[in-house]
Amino acid sequence: MNLLQYQPGNSFLHRLNPITKLAAAFLYGAACIISGNLFLVTALIILMILIAATAGLGGRALRLTRNLLILGALMFIIQLFFVRSGDPLLVTGGFVWVTTGGLVSALLLSLRVVAAMLPLMLLFAITEISDLCGALVKKLHVPYRYAFIVTTAFRFVPLFTSEFHDIEDAQRARGVEYDTRNIVKKVQLVAPLFVPLLTSSLRKVDAGAISAEVRGFNLRTYNSGYQQYPFHLADGAAVVLLVALIVVSAVL
Amino acid sequence: MLEFKHVSYHYPATPPVIPDLSFKIEKGEFVALAGSNGAGKSTISRLSNGLLLPSSGEVTVGGFNTKTTRASQIARKVAFLFQNPDRQICQNTVREEVSFGMRVQGFPEEEIKARTEAALETFSLNGDWSPFTRSRGERQRIALASVLAGKPELVILDEPTTGLDYKECTAIMDHIAKLNREEGLTILMVCHDMELIQSYAGRVLVLNRGTLLGDGPTRQIMKDRELLSKARLRPAQIPNLALRLGAGFEDVYTVDEMAALLQKRAGHKEGEE
Numbered sequence: 227m228n229l230l231q232y233q234p235g236n237s238f239l240h241r242l243n244p245i246t247k248l249a250a251a252f253l254y255g256a257a258c259i260i261s262g263n264l265f266l267v268t269a270l271i272i273l274m275i276l277i278a279a280t281a282g283l284g285g286r287a288l289r290l291t292r293n294l295l296i297l298g299a300l301m302f303i304i305q306l307f308f309v310r311s312g313d314p315l316l317v318t319g320g321f322v323w324v325t326t327g328g329l330v331s332a333l334l335l336s337l338r339v340v341a342a343m344l345p346l347m348l349l350f351a352i353t354e355i356s357d358l359c360g361a362l363v364k365k366l367h368v369p370y371r372y373a374f375i376v377t378t379a380f381r382f383v384p385l386f387t388s389e390f391h392d393i394e395d396a397q398r399a400r401g402v403e404y405d406t407r408n409i410v411k412k413v414q415l416v417a418p419l420f421v422p423l424l425t426s427s428l429r430k431v432d433a434g435a436i437s438a439e440v441r442g443f444n445l446r447t448y449n450s451g452y453q454q455y456p457f458h459l460a461d462g463a464a465v466v467l468l469v470a471l472i473v474v475s476a477v478l
Numbered sequence: 479m480l481e482f483k484h485v486s487y488h489y490p491a492t493p494p495v496i497p498d499l500s501f502k503i504e505k506g507e508f509v510a511l512a513g514s515n516g517a518g519k520s521t522i523s524r525l526s527n528g529l530l531l532p533s534s535g536e537v538t539v540g541g542f543n544t545k546t547t548r549a550s551q552i553a554r555k556v557a558f559l560f561q562n563p564d565r566q567i568c569q570n571t572v573r574e575e576v577s578f579g580m581r582v583q584g585f586p587e588e589e590i591k592a593r594t595e596a597a598l599e600t601f602s603l604n605g606d607w608s609p610f611t612r613s614r615g616e617r618q619r620i621a622l623a624s625v626l627a628g629k630p631e632l633v634i635l636d637e638p639t640t641g642l643d644y645k646e647c648t649a650i651m652d653h654i655a656k657l658n659r660e661e662g663l664t665i666l667m668v669c670h671d672m673e674l675i676q677s678y679a680g681r682v683l684v685l686n687r688g689t690l691l692g693d694g695p696t697r698q699i700m701k702d703r704e705l706l707s708k709a710r711l712r713p714a715q716i717p718n719l720a721l722r723l724g725a726g727f728e729d730v731y732t733v734d735e736m737a738a739l740l741q742k743r744a745g746h747k748e749g750e751e
């Protein structure tokens with residue numbers, strides 16, 4: 227969760243229009259997926275980390291890359307044994323385990339996963355969810371209802387976490403021992419906690435829905451928000467650059 | 479029973495909520511912890527039973543140091559009632575809920591049965607009810623019954639009566655007071671309702687921004703208007719009225735005392751005429 231949290235700032239990236247950021251993250255990811263060039267994909271990962279560093283997010287980008295590499299390694303292993311084109315690389319007792327084609331395509335796939343996910347995850351670091359949804363409603367006329375669902379879902383995550391901690395505390399105060407190493411026992415102990423979590427969450431959600439309704443939730447249109455999300459020259463420039471990047475990665 | 483020795487506490491990445499706190503509560507006392515919102519009352523109550531550990535200093539409760547004892551072990555001696563009963567209730571029937579604490583603490587089965595039935599009786603609860611559909615007051619009573627069923631030595635109550643009507647509130651408080659009187663149960667009650675404190679607590683700790691401003695018998699604290707206003711608390715009505723009336727009313731503290739004194743004065747006047 228921590229790695230996806232918004233980090234306030236005033237860098238060039240922060241100041242872009244939320245829609246530009248969203249589009250840019252997708253275009254950057256698309257460029258990585260289109261490209262069939264191992265070196266280009268690697269370069270794009272490094273470039274992304276450098277770009278993040280300009281917004282003071284270099285450390286976070288590195289940590290995200292590391293975590294994504296773990297995921298990539300998993301896909302690498304699976305892919306390695308399933309693609310059987312090219313020359314045999316690892317042969318034992320007449321059985322071909324790994325081929326050159328498998329190696330290249332596995333490397334490419336896992337690096338693509340890292341390269342395409344990285345900008346999307348960094349998007350959350352430079353954009354507040356409420357801004358993103360606000361801009362989507364204002365500029366693209368996405369129905370407010372859907373934008374609201376997204377913002378609310380994000381807002382409920384920390385709420386659930388703290389609620390769950392409080393529930394756990396209430397049970398610990400009654401003598402329930404959660405720091406056991408026995409997984410089966412742990413599950414047995416934690417499972418009943420979902421009952422209070424569910425009841426109190428449903429109560430909260432219900433109250434939230436009613437209070438939204440009585441404050442005129444249904445009257446809201448795309449034009450109701452106070453905040454404006456104008457596009458600037460920088461937004462145009464960013465989009466042009468990214469389209470160029472897509473062309474380059476398609477050609478290379 | 480409970481002692482804080484130069485305790486400080488800060489939540490991760492915040493300035494200290496409690497800078498340096500020391501106090502001691504003896505067995506059998508009924509102590510109220512009063513303070514305005516955000517004064518640190520809930521933090522102190524969580525420090526008291528090992529749910530939070532002090533950043534520095536020591537908390538001892540029932541002979542245990544909270545740093546070296548598990549919260550679940552402390553739970554045998556120290557019961558904790560949260561403001562919101564819904565965080566606690568997790569079983570399908572009231573009977574299972576009331577026996578749950580004793581069961582996880584490993585009480586023998588017969589004892590669990592006997593104590594559960596006794597607790598259901600004293601708190602006028604039906605063991606077959608589903609706790610989730612009961613009223614707020616009843617849910618609070620169920621939660622209280624289940625923390626008290628294991629016969630703890632100290633009970634910490636974090637705002638036990640918020641959201642309860644007068645009848646539920648007095649029912650719960652009277653029961654707690656009775657256990658305090660008759661069985662020597664020690665009580666630490668977090669509260670900012672000065673009327674409730676005046677009616678039940680023998681001693682008050684006055685808290686402001688994590689610092690103890692005052693500590694003394696309820697009668698004395700209620701008269702200290704300067705102290706209370708510093709802690710952003712309002713004295714209970716009768717002591718407040720007595721302070722206003724000034725000379726002759728210094729020792730008046732309860733409704734009964736006020737009524738008696740006023741009647742006596744009225745009687746004097748009639749006699750003089």
Ligand SMILES: Nc1ncnc2c1ncn2[C@@H]1O[C@H](COP(=O)(O)OP(=O)(O)OP(=O)(O)O)[C@@H](O)[C@H]1O
Pocket residue numbers: 489490492495513514515516517518519520521522
């Ligand atoms: N989990 C937390 N993380 C960071 N700060 C916290 C946390 N819990 C409480 N605080 C802060 O600690 C201070 C004391 O909080 P605490 O809950 O102990 O106050 P309280 O006296 O119980 O208030 P209330 O009357 O509102 O219940 C507050 O300023 C609060 O913002």
Ligand SMILES: [Mg+2]
Pocket residue numbers: 519520521
């Ligand atoms: Mg509190």
